[in-house]
Amino acid sequence: MPGGGVARAAGPAAGGAVEPGWRRSGGLLVDERLERLGVLHGATTRALGDMADPARRSTLFDGLGLKGETGLVLKQVHGDAIVRWPSEWDGSGTEKVRADGWMAGAPSRPLCVYTADCVPLLLWGPRFGGVFHVGWRGAAAGFAKKAAESLCRAFGAKASELCASIxxxxGPCCYRVGPEVSSLFRRESLAMGGQVPGGAGGSPLTGGGVAADRLDLGREVASQLVEAGLERGSVAVCGECTCCREDLFFSYRRDKTRDSMMAFLTL
Ligand SMILES: [Zn+2]
Incomplete structure (x- = not known):
């Protein structure tokens, strides 16, 4: 499946420039901007299996030319802690650090986060970057904005120098949330009312075509990045829904399994 069909940009790119975005490359999705920079990165699809398995990660990185590499993984806790590699943690030891984001200057080993519905966020600037796991709890706590601000502070950069890939x-098509969650988000990040697809069997609040709040996590993350100072045209959003695209992705909400995809960035 060559070419696009997977990506859409968060907004119109300025000056007629080509819109940034994700595309399929084998079992990975990749961002064309990072490809052009020669930065090894990607988001895995279910074709590569559950990436929590170190053997699978090893196979992936072997195939990318990183022999013996298994990637650096965190104990993700839906919080807002970010680890700077290697000064704060080099990934060694048996006890993983509890955090939901990595950042590093070049060169680095592959910095990884797991997702299965949550947003994998890649952020980068000149010779530094990071990868972050943003679910609704993290988003409600402003984790995407914090990630951009942390990178700028750590590497002395301006937010306008950063690029982002969500x-x-x-997607909001599948992410119904109750009022205890929707109340934490701005109006623009919610799809209100309207018909809910596949509503049969849902709760009285959300099912059967009744009006519901649906959360657009990608839009929320993009808004936070723009608030942090990124140019709207520097933020790419993958438009494929992990819950709709059973052929491509694991989805915790759909499958109730712990199988995970992985996003990684190797500076
Ligand atoms: Zn969907």
Whole structure:
């Protein structure tokens, strides 16, 4: 499946420039801008299996020319802690650090986060970058904005120098949330009312075509990045829904399994 069909930009790119975006490359989705920079990165699809398995990660990185590499993984806790590699943690030891984001200057080993509906967020600037796991709890706590601000502070950069890629995540088509969650978000990040697809069997609040709040996590993350100072045209959003695209992705909400995809960035 060559070419696009997977990507859409968050907004119109300025000056007639080509819109940034994700595209399929084998079992991975990749961002064309990082490809052009020669930065090894990607978001895995279900074709590569559950990436929590170190053997699968090893196979992936072997195939990318990183022999013996298994990638650096965190104990993700839906919080807002970010680890700077290698000064704060080099990934060694048996106890993983509890955090939901990595950042590093070049060169680095592959910095990885797991997702299965949450947003995998890649952020980068000149010779530095990071990868972050943003679910609704993180988004409600402003984690995407914090990630951009942390990178700028750590590497002495301006937010306008950063680029962002919001990887595959659950779309508003499938992400119904209750009022205890929707009340934490701005109006623009919610799809209100309207018909809910596949509503049969849902709760009285959300099912059967009744009006519901649906959360657009990708849009929320993009808004936070723009608030942090990124140019709208520098933020790419993968438009594929992990819940709709059973052929491509694991989805916690759809499958109730712990199988995970992985996004990684190797500076
Ligand atoms: Zn969907």
């Amino acid at each position: 990887g595959p995540h659950i």
